[in-house]
Amino acid sequence: MEIGGLQKNTLIDYPGRIAATVFLCGCNFRCPFCYSGELVLPEKIKKQPKIPESDFFDFLQKRKGLLEGVVICGGEPTVHKELPDFCQKIKDLGFLVKLDTNGSNPEMLKDLIEKKLVDYVAVDVKAPQEKYEFFSGKKLVKKVEESVNILKEGQVDYEFRTTVAPGLKKEDILNLSDWIAGKEVNYFLQEFNNQKEVLNPDILNLPVFKKEELEEIIKKIRPKFKTCQLR
Numbered sequence: 418m419e420i421g422g423l424q425k426n427t428l429i430d431y432p433g434r435i436a437a438t439v440f441l442c443g444c445n446f447r448c449p450f451c452y453s454g455e456l457v458l459p460e461k462i463k464k465q466p467k468i469p470e471s472d473f474f475d476f477l478q479k480r481k482g483l484l485e486g487v488v489i490c491g492g493e494p495t496v497h498k499e500l501p502d503f504c505q506k507i508k509d510l511g512f513l514v515k516l517d518t519n520g521s522n523p524e525m526l527k528d529l530i531e532k533k534l535v536d537y538v539a540v541d542v543k544a545p546q547e548k549y550e551f552f553s554g555k556k557l558v559k560k561v562e563e564s565v566n567i568l569k570e571g572q573v574d575y576e577f578r579t580t581v582a583p584g585l586k587k588e589d590i591l592n593l594s595d596w597i598a599g600k601e602v603n604y605f606l607q608e609f610n611n612q613k614e615v616l617n618p619d620i621l622n623l624p625v626f627k628k629e630e631l632e633e634i635i636k637k638i639r640p641k642f643k644t645c646q647l648r
Contacts, residue, residue, distance in 0.1 A: 418503050419443065420468040421456050423476070427488065431515045431537065432576075436486040439473060444493040446519050447554030448543060449617035450582035450609060456492040457616065470503075477510050486513035486536070495522035504534035515539065520564035521557045530573050538575040540564055544585060545592035552582060554616075562596075569599055576603040578648065581631060583609060584623035590634055598641035605648040606631055 422440035424430075430438050442465065444457040451457055455465045477487070487507050494500050495518055504514050515537040518526065529535045542561065543549060549558035568575040577597050581590070590606070597604065609625050626634075631647055639645040 418470050418497060418499055419462075420470060420473055421462065421465045421492070423468055423473060425476070425480075426484075430488045430490075430517075431486045431513070434485040434513060434515075435483070436488050436513075436515065437477070437480065437484055438488040438490060441489065441491045441494050441497060442467075443496045444491055444519075445496050445521055445555065445557070446493060447616060448552060448582075449554065449615065449620040450552070450580065451616045452610065452613040453492065454614065454616055474506060474510070477507065477512065481511060484512065486515055488515045488517060490517035493519050493521065495525045500525065501529060501532065501534055504529060508534060513537070517541070518564070519543075519553070520561040521555070523560055523563035523567055526564050527567050530567070535573060538568060538573055540568065540575070540577050542577050542579050542593060542597055543582075544579075545589050546596060547592075548589060552585070565597055569602070571601060576605060578605040578607055580607045581609055581626050583611075583620050583625040585626070587630075587634060591638065594638040594641055598638075600643060602642045603644040604638075604642045605644075605646055606635060607648050 419442040420439060421442040424438040427436050427438050430436055440456055442456050442462045455461045494516060507514050513536040516535045517539045520540040544552035546558050550556050635645055635647055
């Protein structure tokens with residue numbers, strides 16, 4: 418597994434758990450507002466310092482009893498066919514596994530859930546379906562829709578979240594919320610950070626919501642969900 422980073426301790430990435438976050442290289446999306454070019458673009462991945470998998474598992478071995486879980490994110494973890502084995506090794510050490518994914522590989526997601534290799538899944542839902550190609554850089558919205566439906570079956574704890582990227586409008590968030598709505602769904606809106614370098618700087622010329630505007634939208638859509646908050 419090509420590991421591009423490790424956060425050794427986090428209290429926020431895995432709800433209610435003390436965890437470490439491991440960043441895998443490689444992604445099949447090209448979201449224009451993405452902050453993580455060093456984990457996405459092949460030319461930048463080559464320059465990104467890598468952590469040997471053996472070092473990562475040595476670290477986990479030493480943190481048994483101190484950490485509760487491991488968050489696997491990217492990039493996009495499901496582009497790696499080795500991901501199930503990677504999750505199994507983590508589970509074998511006694512840790513919970515949270516997967517952060519763009520939802521583009523429902524086949525692998527279903528397999529991970531059925532084999533109980535993940536305990537919590539967070540799917541980044543980029544935009545309403547009709548605008549998905551622009552905000553993800555790929556024509557994979559049908560795959561994301563499959564993943565949304567798999568998680569709504571309730572076989573594993575999960576959440577949906579949306580980074581409110583420049584160019585998203587109020588009606589887009591309302592349409593998106595209708596798509597993923599559910600009485601057992603936890604949904605989080607995340608403010609866009611315009612201080613970071615993004616894949617396509619042109620998107621920074623598009624309007625972005627203010628915090629108070631997002632809070633008003635959340636009040637409107639909250640009844641559609643179990644939980645709906647600004648993160």
